[in-house]
């Protein structure tokens with residue numbers, strides 16, 4: 231089992247060791263099964279196995295029951311005997327309890343290190359999806375991003391985007407000449423969506439310091455891969471936020487990591503739990519992009535494993551790319567259940583010893599129908615595998631132990647304090663204040679002037695570029711502002727936002743349209 235992750239025992243009496251070959255672990259995978267059939271424990275033992283093999287792991291903890299990976303299992307635990315019996319049955323001779331190196335993350339910053347990105351990095355496409363915008367509203371969001379780029383307005387947090395949208399609304403008449411009509415109602419609708427997102431805790435996701443990918447790709451002093459666990463129990467209250475964030479992270483990995491072809495083992499394994507959320511009423515364009523990312527991210531050495539109750543939750547094009555499969559039991563109550571079960575069974579290479587369809591129906595808890603990629607990436611014959619018991623603690627870690635893990639992690643202190651550097655919000659505010667004081671000064675000056683001079687000046691202005699009173703002010707602001715900003719912005723660019731100006735391939739996939 232040197233070159234693979236041990237998953238359990240198959241064959242006669244479950245005595246034949248089954249493993250997931252590390253070389254093909256970047257060809258993605260699927261963990262499926264009805265509630266309570268053993269998906270979470272399978273996730274746990276896969277994470278343990280990858281970690282031992284030196285592969286960092288990222289996973290989301292949807293129910294809060296995976297945090298135990300950071301602690302060792304125990305002989306006093308009620309399932310100790312059951313675990314030991316299971317280990318003996320599958321020939322897991324060196325089974326023992328141990329803790330794994332874990333980094334806890336939390337979008338809300340409560341149960342782990344805060345994990346953030348910037349509005350600019352999220353990009354208009356994912357943001358529109360997150361905000362559930364209509365096509366017209368998405369169009370406006372695209373214009374806003376274009377303007378931010380052109381005018382050097384860094385979009386870091388939600389405040390920046392809100393300020394920019396106010397500005398777009400105020401200047402819609404000028405902007406219409408270049409971008410077509412911008413409706414106030416649509417701008418207002420986006421603002422309301424942003425408020426909803428803010429109320430869901432979304433404001434916490436945006437800002438700096440933004441997550442550095444190297445921080446989720448670490449190994450510990452013993453060469454074990456660190457297991458990154460994203461607290462997602464509260465996050466699941468906003469499924470869109472959850473799914474969009476994970477999709478952003480995938481796209482970011484794709485964009486930033488170098489090509490490595492087919493490495494001996496993956497650089498990172500990414501588990502996408504509750505994967506159906508990604509595809510629920512997703513427009514075809516988005517599904518296509520996920521499919522594309524899944525296909526291309528392989529050569530960056532990232533394996534993506536989707537976890538879902540039913541494989542039918544996952545679009546066929548994507549399902550077809552998931553080479554390593556662990557299928558726990560599916561229910562067969564209704565005609566529809568049975569049809570889905572048959573379809574699921576059809577995607578496997580039959581084993582002469584049993585019917586795949588029957589096996590998917592019959593496997594017990596912690597047992598699964600498995601098929602792993604073999605030599606040359608060919609799918610292996612299906613097996614009934616008794617999944618190995620976990621070495622780390624089953625269930626959640628104690629809150630005090632969690633705190634300890636967080637305080638001693640290699641990134642402790644790095645993300646805890648929000649840095650609010652000068653960005654669109656501050657720049658636009660300053661600009662508005664300057665415009666107001668300029669106007670005041672001008673008015674005061676004009677009042678001091680003799681009447682004939684005032685008339686002369688007014689005449690001069692009317693013969694210039696001035697069109698209407700309301701636009702003259704903003705046009706003037708914009709000109710001086712644009713130049714100054716261009717210079718200032720280049721100096722200000724540091725860290726993640728600047729990097730984003732030079733956009734990679736995924737720029738065309740996700741960030742643009």
Ligand SMILES: Nc1ncnc2c1ncn2[C@@H]1O[C@H](COP(=O)(O)OP(=O)(O)OP(=O)(O)O)[C@@H](O)[C@H]1O
Pocket residue numbers: 263264265266267268269270271272293309313316595596597617618619620624
């Ligand atoms: N590989 C295993 N070894 C030992 N026990 C297991 C194994 N898999 C599952 N079990 C037992 O079955 C229980 C349920 O498994 P698990 O929590 O993984 O189910 P699940 O499919 O994730 O359920 P849900 O859909 O509700 O999240 C576990 O708490 C454990 O007691």
Ligand SMILES: [Mg+2]
Pocket residue numbers: 269270271293
């Ligand atoms: Mg579970």
